[in-house]
Amino acid sequence: MIVVGLTGGIGSGKTTISKCFASYGIPVYIADEEAKALMNRSKVIKRKLVELFGASAYNDKGLNRPYLASKIFNDKELLTKMNAIVHPKVASHFKRWLKKQDAPYVIKEAAIIFENNLESQYNYIITVVADENLRIQRVMKRDDASKQKIESIIANQLSDEEKIKKSDFVIVNNDLKVAMQQAEEIHKKILQKLK
Template structure:
């Protein structure tokens, strides 16, 4: 099975691009969604996160995202420790998911694909880009957040330039119709390669 990594900075439009691949019949694994599911379902992850963050990590048996985000915002060491707990389990979950797929290739959408070394397990990588000001605008409209929090997240991610160096394809996600055409062209190219 060919694994195509899909990444891009926060607000670049990875989810939009992922949906466009799904519309072409390609299975898509959204790592952030699966990580959140595992943080709710996995007793092991839950226990380790409570050990890391304390009893406030979960409220009414649900992940206390706001509390954890505030802790991480004030101490980046917690982010790395949390990733060390969650990422290996997401990787195993992905491996099982791939075995169930019947398609020429699959898309694995990961926000920090390069930052966590996940690109090494991909056959090809697509990076989604968009101007920083547009990304911030999208996030302010989409999420209940602040510009400071967005910029703090951006600082923890590789720049577009760094990601592009290691990418096989780049999608500039500014105009939806243009983006869709780029997705179709990449899809056709991948089918030729496979």
């Protein structure tokens, strides 16, 4: 099965572009959503996260995301430890999901493909980019987050220029109509390559 990675910085519009591919009948796996679901569902992950972060890692609603975010925000070592707990589980969940798919290819949306050196797991990689100010506005609206917080997240991610160099395809998502046309062209190109 051909696996196409879809990546991009925070607020670039990865999820919107994923929906374009889904509308062409391409199965889409959103790694962040699956990770959140597994962090609430898996007893093993829960136990290990409580060992790492303490009892406050979970509250009566499940995963205490604001608490975890505050802990890992400026602590790369804690983030690495958390990823070491969660990522292998997401990877095996993806493998099981992949076996059930029947399509020319699948899309796996993941924010930090390049940051984690995971390029080898994909046949092709699409990077979604957008102007930084637009990205900041989108995330402020979506997450009710401060401009300062979003800027520091952007600063921690690989630059768009670096991602573009490592990508097979690029979608510029400043104008949704144009971005959707680019997604359709890429879809056709991938199908062409598979012939």
